[in-house]
Amino acid sequence: MTEFEKVLEQCLRDLERGAANIDECLRRYPNHALQLEPVLLTAEYLIHGREARPSAAFKSRVRNKVIQQIHARPRKSTQFNFVFMRFAATLAAIMLALLVTGTVYAQSALPGEAFYDWKLASENMWRAVSPDPVGTDLAIADRRVDELIAVDNNPVLHSQALDAYLEVVARLQSELGTGNDARILRALDSQIEELNNSGILLPQLDQPDQGEDVLPQFDEPTPTPSATPALLPEIPQVNPTSSNPTVIPPPTVIPPILTEIPPVIPTDLPNIVPTIQVLPEIIPTIQITLPIP
Amino acid sequence: MSCYWNASTAVSFVKLRGICLNKLPLTPLFLMTVINVQTAHVNSPVPEEASLVHRAKSGDSEAFARLYDAYIERVYRYIYFRLSDDDATEDLVSQVFLKAWENMGRYKTGTSPFIAWLYTIARNLVIDYYRAKKDMLPLEEAVALPSNMQSPDEEAQTRFDLEAMRDALQFLTGDQQQVLILKFIAGLPNENIAKVMNKQEGTIRGLQMRALQMLSKYMHEKELI
Numbered sequence: 001m002t003e004f005e006k007v008l009e010q011c012l013r014d015l016e017r018g019a020a021n022i023d024e025c026l027r028r029y030p031n032h033a034l035q036l037e038p039v040l041l042t043a044e045y046l047i048h049g050r051e052a053r054p055s056a057a058f059k060s061r062v063r064n065k066v067i068q069q070i071h072a073r074p075r076k077s078t079q080f081n082f083v084f085m086r087f088a089a090t091l092a093a094i095m096l097a098l099l100v101t102g103t104v105y106a107q108s109a110l111p112g113e114a115f116y117d118w119k120l121a122s123e124n125m126w127r128a129v130s131p132d133p134v135g136t137d138l139a140i141a142d143r144r145v146d147e148l149i150a151v152d153n154n155p156v157l158h159s160q161a162l163d164a165y166l167e168v169v170a171r172l173q174s175e176l177g178t179g180n181d182a183r184i185l186r187a188l189d190s191q192i193e194e195l196n197n198s199g200i201l202l203p204q205l206d207q208p209d210q211g212e213d214v215l216p217q218f219d220e221p222t223p224t225p226s227a228t229p230a231l232l233p234e235i236p237q238v239n240p241t242s243s244n245p246t247v248i249p250p251p252t253v254i255p256p257i258l259t260e261i262p263p264v265i266p267t268d269l270p271n272i273v274p275t276i277q278v279l280p281e282i283i284p285t286i287q288i289t290l291p292i293p
Numbered sequence: 294m295s296c297y298w299n300a301s302t303a304v305s306f307v308k309l310r311g312i313c314l315n316k317l318p319l320t321p322l323f324l325m326t327v328i329n330v331q332t333a334h335v336n337s338p339v340p341e342e343a344s345l346v347h348r349a350k351s352g353d354s355e356a357f358a359r360l361y362d363a364y365i366e367r368v369y370r371y372i373y374f375r376l377s378d379d380d381a382t383e384d385l386v387s388q389v390f391l392k393a394w395e396n397m398g399r400y401k402t403g404t405s406p407f408i409a410w411l412y413t414i415a416r417n418l419v420i421d422y423y424r425a426k427k428d429m430l431p432l433e434e435a436v437a438l439p440s441n442m443q444s445p446d447e448e449a450q451t452r453f454d455l456e457a458m459r460d461a462l463q464f465l466t467g468d469q470q471q472v473l474i475l476k477f478i479a480g481l482p483n484e485n486i487a488k489v490m491n492k493q494e495g496t497i498r499g500l501q502m503r504a505l506q507m508l509s510k511y512m513h514e515k516e517l518i
Contacts (some may be wrong), residue, residue, distance in 0.1 A: 005502050012501075042509040045458070046477035052455045054369040054386075062383060063361060066390045070354045073395065 007032050008039060015043065110150050111160045120164075134172070134180045138187045141168040145191045149198045162202075339363035339407075346407055350397045357397070360407065361390050367479060368411055374459050374474045375419045385422060389415045409485040416471060416489060423467070464511050469504035476501055 001009075007029045014020035022040045026033040054062075103122050106115035123140050130136040144165035151157035172184050195202060339345070339360070348356035365386070372385045392414045393400075400410050462470050468490070475486045483501075487494045 001499075005499075008502060008505070009498060038509040038513055039505045042505055042512060043477055045512075046473055046508075049370065049374060049455065049458050049474070049478035050480070051451060052370045052373055052478075053366050054373075058369070058383060059362075059365050062365065062387045062390075063358070065387045066361060066394070067354065067358060069387075069391050070357060070394050074352060074354070 004032055004035060008036060011036065011040060012043060015040070110147055111157045111164065112151070112154070134175050134178070134184065137168055137172050137175070138183065141165065141172065141187065141191060144168055145194055148195065148200060152198065152200060342407055343402060346397075346400065346402055349394075350400070354394075357390075357394055360393075364408055364411055365390075367408055368415055370478055371412055371415050371474055372419065373455075374462050374478060375415075375470060376422070377459065377463060381422060385415070385418050388418055392418070405485055405488050408479075409481065409489055412475060412479065412481070412489045420467070461508060461511060465504055465507060468500055469507065472497060472500045473504050473508065 011020065011022075011025035011029070014025065015022070020028070022037070022044065025040060026037055029036060102115070102118060106118035106122060109115035109119045123136075123143075127133055127136045127140070144161065148158065148161040148165055151161050169188065172188070176184060192202065342360075342363075345356045345360050345363075349360060368389050369382070369386050372382050372389070373379075376382050376385065389411060393411060396414075400407065462473065465473070471490060472486060475481045475489060476483070481489070483494050483497050487497045490497065492500075
């Protein structure tokens with residue numbers, strides 16, 4: 001802001017407040033008086049614009065027009081809208097809070113409990129929005145395993161939990177061949193081991209398609225071949241608790257067997273002269289065509 | 294043509310187009326009186342404005358009609374000096390109030406005066422008007438300005454003066470016109486002008502300076518002052 005602009009602003013402010021008039025401003029700033037006077041006169045001139053008024057006819061005409069339009073388009077009370085919107089917003093906030101709290105609480109529900117269906121619904125939602133459905137299914141399968149172990153004492157709930165687990169396993173089975181085989185198989189192995197450790201036996205799982213990717217089979221363990229006693233050397237019984245310790249026989253001296261190696265007698269190599277036998281019928285011939293001058 | 298003297302306020306108008314120059318020195322007492330009276334008149338809030346606005350928001354058309362009566366002159370003045378067409382002025386004035394009625398729910402009481410909100414609506418309507426019209430009507434098409442002066446001579450002279458002022462303002466850019474009209478004719482403080490024009494207060498001050506200087510230069514070149 002230049003010096004003149006500051007002076008002008010001050011004068012306009014003083015004029016507006018009634019703290020000074022144009023002459024006083026000009027006297028106060030004699031260096032700017034020449035430049036200041038026309039601008040202040042212009043400002044003063046503009047103030048007379050406040051005398052512009054519409055005629056009574058104009059006001060009446062516009063008023064009638066406005067009132068007519070207003071009655072044609074009555075406004076609803078904003079007070080009602082405000083109260084309604086406030087109530088709706090509060091209700092929505094409460095519903096959201098309940099939904100979140102209920103969902104969090106439902107995550108620890110077990111089969112047979114009130115919130116278990118909510119838990120399954122939230123898992124379906126989770127799976128639907130998850131960028132990694134296989135990973136989500138693996139996590140869900142872990143949950144089913146935990147549930148299965150937790151309700152193992154109740155046959156009805158156990159059956160329900162088992163069905164739920166097998167459903168997830170079937171879903172994972174369908175994901176095989178999509179590049180997730182390693183982590184699916186690893187997770188299933190781990191879950192089966194955990195269930196086995198808890199004493200829960202799984203039924204035979206469905207046979208997957210005969211293809212490149214095969215689920216691990218729950219085959220009967222192959223019997224370890226038993227050793228035939230006749231084939232084994234007789235091992236002397238060792239009884240460490242016996243009062244009469246077995247007398248260990250002295251080591252037998254095995255006489256070394258020395259085989260005489262026959263001396264190598266070098267023989268003269270035959271004098272072999274390589275010869276090439278050229279058959280007359282396979283002698284290659286070259287045909288040279290001379291250019292015509 | 295002789296110069297006109299308004300005996301009631303002792304004002305000698307500065308004339309445009311070289312017809313009548315200011316022959317009477319503006320005395321300090323006169324200036325202070327005029328500025329104070331005009332500012333007080335223009336800025337004085339309407340009694341029970343808050344209550345009227347509240348009732349109008351609830352759909353009370355009578356309350357809105359009272360707001361119309363209170364603010365019609367100020368809205369009229371703003372649009373009058375922004376346009377050169379009296380038919381359009383009338384149309385836009387009615388549109389300002391209709392828009393205000395339709396959007397009363399959006400006006401937040403306490404943030405800015407109700408008149409500042411009306412000026413914002415008027416400003417947008419004027420911008421839309423020029424955008425649609427592209428060119429301005431010549432001043433000659435303007436209808437005679439009605440006023441409440443006593444004698445026909447006085448009324449004619451005032452009408453001429455105001456039309457000359459309207460003419461001079463058309464020389465400025467849209468923003469310059471707005472800032473001068475809102476500051477000196479509507480009497481709004483810079484803070485409210487900034488809200489109406491959606492600009493910073495410092496920008497408004499700079500705009501006022503340049504607009505005043507430009508209008509002053511214009512009047513000087515035309516040998517009007």
